[in-house]
Amino acid sequence: MKAAILEKPGVIALCDVARPEPGPGEIRIRLEGCGVCASNLEPWAGQEWLTYPGEPGGLGHEGWGHVDALGEGVEGFKVGDRVAALSFRSFAEYDLAAAEMTIKLPGALEGRPFPGEPLGCAFNIFRRSDIRPGQTVAIIGIGFLGAVLTRLCSEAGARVIAISRREESLALARSYGAAETVPMDDHWAIIEEVKRLTGDAMCERVIEAVGKQWPLDLAGELTGFGGRLIVAGYHQDGPRQVNMQGWNWKGIDVINAHERDPAVQMQGLQEALDAVATGRLDPEPLYSHRFSLEQLGEALDATRDKPGNFVKALVMIA
Known part of the structure; x- marks a missing residue:
């Protein structure tokens, strides 16, 4: 698969790496896209306590896409389900997520981006x-x-x-x-x-x-x-x-107010999903800039510099 790797501060390389295989309790997701978070900017700029290069797909934690494969013991999901997940290597074509940290997206959101984590x-x-x-x-x-x-x-x-x-x-x-x-x-x-x-x-x-x-x-x-x-x-x-x-x-x-309890994180994700699916919240005007995976460096620069009407960048993968 293609995956973005942060080689060193300010340098992203797009590489061919092995596609990950889901282990017990895991789901493999063929990613449609991933949001860019302001927390990505410190590794992008460089900090003395960080090590480089990063992991393939690393920094990406706002991904959504379709279930591609199921690990042993996973229930309640099937290949083809459209999902969002709390995972950590989503600047790539595929990522793995724990089933309990994955949520199905309803038909009301078909064709619409859904960076679930933020x-x-x-x-x-x-x-x-x-x-x-x-x-x-x-x-x-x-x-x-x-x-x-x-x-x-x-x-x-x-x-x-x-x-x-x-x-x-x-x-x-x-x-x-x-x-x-x-x-x-x-x-x-x-x-x-x-x-x-x-x-x-x-x-x-x-x-x-x-x-x-x-x-x-x-x-x-x-x-x-x-x-x-x-x-x-x-x-x-x-x-x-x-x-x-x-x-x-x-x-x-x-x-x-930063939650680290997985159950609480998923509670917020479910509440957000319900609000967007019912039309109570429309976040789409906030997705102001879209980039390809090859343009991840540009997306990070835009997140830092906030050109024009910038609010949030999405990296569109599939």
Whole structure:
């Protein structure tokens, strides 16, 4: 099969490698596509604790496609089923997934891309955020994740204040239900604007969806007394400092919303599947750029540089 290999920082090679064989409890998937995640950018840039080259298909964990072969003991699936899976080598023509980490896609999604992992992640973050009607929720960073959370929070009856750098992102947030938008350009100006919008009360919930130090600092400032700060950004480039004095004084709850329990991950995936299949959530406007497997390097660069109206890249394989 063809598989993309991260040979070294900034270099992808498309290689012919052995097609994997499913073991007991595993499913082999002939991939249609795989989403590109912002978490791919640190290996792409290079970090001293990483080793190169990576595994064939490595970095790809947002794949969907058709069941191609079944390992021993797998029940409930058949060859030809269209599925999404939580697997880890999906920048390739085939990947293996545990049957219990695979979900069937209904006919309502036929022909439509379904990068299940980030959609499921958004629903798990939403659940951990405990959004209630009438709350004011600030969402810092309106990319794919921030846009989906904007829709879910506004649908739940919250007033969403969307904060992001690009005007295209703020327009996207408005289209997904944000009541207010604030440019993410000046730390103190943002704080003063949120004070104005909330009558100095600040926000019952703040979701940080960037993964950098400044947005985390800003999130603490925007959280009101007794509120909840939800860390949805993926902080992977080193330690963080936090204003513990401020957090302690306000008595806020801090939630790290990245789930590692497989059962919880699959719960989010099922909730996302139900929402998209029934039309409650339409993520397709967020799939702004599509690339071939041969163009994976370009897809990673676009994810980093965010040209034009960029939201999320999909690598289309079959």
